[in-house]
Amino acid sequence: MSAGGRLPRWAEYGLLPLVNLAAALLLSGIVVRLIGESPWAALKLMVAGAFGSQDSIGYTLFYATDFVFTGLAVAVAFHAGLFNIGGEGQAYIGGLGVGLVGLAMGAWSAWVVIPAMIAAGCVFGAAWAFVPAWLQARRGSHIVITTIMFNFIASALMTYLLVNVLIRPGQQSPESREFGPGAVMPAMTDVLGRMGIKFASSPFNLASALALAACLLVWLFLWRTRWGYALRVVGQNPQAAVYAGISPERTTIVAMLLSGALAGCLGVNELAGSQHRILLDFPGGAGIVGIAVALMGRNHPLGILASSLLFGALYQGGSQLSFDMPHVNRDMVILIQGLVILFCGAMENLFRRPLAALLGAASR
C-alpha cells in the first residue's frame, strides 16, 4: 500500500488504526485541558455518552447506519477510480424519493410501502448520480467537480420543493406533513420488544439491518462477481480494462448508479426510520462524513462498518459531551472529530514506519 514499513495483517488493520486513534484522542485531550476541563472526565463522558446506556447505544447505531450507507457509496465509486463527493446530494434526493412514497402510500400496508420506499430511495439517489456519471463517461467532465455542484443543486431543489410544494399548509417550518402509519420503518425497540428483549426507545430502526445487508451485498458484488471485477479493473487501470474488453464508460456509469443508490438509502434511515416527514437538510453532512468513513475503512465493507461505528460514537458521544460540559461547545466536538479524521485518514502513515521497525525488532 505504501512505500516502506510493511506490517503484518493484524497490525495493519488492528493496531495501526488504534494507535492513530489514540494519538488523535491524546491531542484532543490537550485541547480539552487548555480550555480548562479534565480530559479524562471528557473521555469518560464521551464513551459513556456513546455506549453507556441503551438509548445512547441506539443513537450511536442510528448515526452509524447513516455513515455505513454513505461510506459504502464512496467506496463503490472509489473502487472504479471515481471520487464521488456527491453523497450528500444523492442522499438528499434519495430521501425525496423515500418521502414521496411515504406521503403518497402511507395508508397502505407496511409490507408494500417499506420495500417501495427503499426502492424509491435507491432510484432517486441513483438518478441524481447519473448525470455527473454520464458527463464523466461521455464528456470527461471531472466527477469531483460535477458531484460537488450537484450537492448544491440538490439543496436548492429540495428547498424549493419544501418551501413551495411539499410544505404542510399553515406552518412556518419548511417540512412536509407526516407520513402515514404504513411508511414507518419499525423501530428497534419494537422489533426487539416483540422478541422479548427490552431495549430503550431511540431512532435506532430496522434500516440498520438494511445497512448490514448492503455491506454484504457490496462485498459480494465487488469481490465475487464479474461486474465487480470489471469495476475494480477500470479503477486500477482503464487502459488495461479497454484491452480486456471492458468499457470504462459503461462501468463508470454503473459504479456511480450503485454509489448513488447506496447514498439514497440514507433517507430510509433518517426519514422512514426517524423523522417520518421530509425536512430541510436531513442528511446533515453525513454524505461528506462518508468520505472519511470510506477512507478510514480502507474502502472495505468490514472496515466501513467499523469506522461508521467509530463516527457514530463520536457523533453521539460528542453531543453528550457538549451536553454535560458547558465549556465544550459543538465546535470543540467538531475539532475532536476533525483530529480523528486527520490522524486516521490523512496521516495514517505517520506511525507506520516506527511501528514496523518496532515489530521487526521484537520478532528478531
Next chain:
Amino acid sequence: MKRLLPLLALMAALAPSVRAADFSPAIIYDFGGKFDRSFNQSASEGVQRFKKETGIAAREFEIQNASQREQIMRQFARRGASIIVAVGFTQASAVETVAKEYPDVKFTLVDAVVDLPNVESIVFREQESSFLCGMAAALASKTGKVGFVGGMDIPLIRKFALGYRAGVAYVNPKDEVFENMTGTTPAAWTNPSEGAELAKSQFGRGADVVFHAAGATGVGVMQAAADAGLLSIGCDSNQDYLHPGSVLTSALKRVDVAVYTAFSEARKGTWRPGVKVLGLAEEGVGVSIDEFNRKLVSPDMEARLNQARADIISGKITVPEYKSP
C-alpha cells in the same frame, strides 16, 4: 448548641442558593449557534440577562443535526429542567413530541406554534417592523428605488420581504423594490461576501437604501452600503452601531425579551401556556432610533413612522402577512 451555631449560620447562608438551584432553566439554540450576531444571539442575550439578575445559569445546547433536537430536549426534561426554551421554528415538531411525553415540564417555543397544555408559543409579527422599515427606506430614498436582501428563501424571510414592500408602497406606490435572496441552503445565513455582492448589484440598478434579513450575511450587506456611502437597514438585533451614519435603522425582534420573560415567569410561577403574539403593540418588534442613526432620521420621517406605528396598532393599517402555500 454552640457548636451547631456556625453550622446553622452556614445553612441559612446556603438556603437561598439552594432554592435558586431548584430552578433549572434550559435553552436549545438552532443551527445558527448562539453567536450568529442575529436571532440565536439575541436569545443568548436574554439568557445572559437572566443570569446577571438572578445568578442562575441556564443549561445551553447548540443543535448540530436534526436528530439531536428530540434527543437533547428529552434529556433536559429527564434531568429535571424546570423550563425548556426551544429557539427557532425548526424545533416545533420536536417540542410537540417531547412535550407530550413530559407533561410536567414547561416548554417555550420561539417562532412557531405548538398547541399543548404545557407549551407556550411565542411568535412575532415581523411584517409590522418590516413595514416601518419599508416606510423609512422609501422616505429616505432619493432615487425611488430600494433593495431587500434576504438570507435563505423560507417563508419567514418572505414575511419580512412582503411587509417591507407594503411599507414602501404605503409611502410611494411608484417606488421600485429589488428583492434578492442569498441562497436556498442554510449557508445563506453566513455568507457576508455574497450579501455584499447582492447589495452592490442593487446599488448598481439605482437603489440607495437596502434592508437585510439575512443573519450574518447581512453584515456584508451593511458593509457594502457603508462603502458606497448609501444606506442600509439592520435586522433582528439593533445594528445601528455597526456603521454610524450609514445604518438608517434596524428592524428589532426582541427574542432576548421573550427568552428572559419566559425564564423569569417560570421562576416566579406566572408562566402560562398558550400562544403569545408579539407585535408593535407588545413591543416585541419595532424599529430602532438611537444616537447612531439620530441624524439620518428626519423629524418628519420619525413623525410619519410614529403615526404608522399607532395606525398599525389601532388596526387602521393592515400589514399583509405572508402565508405559506
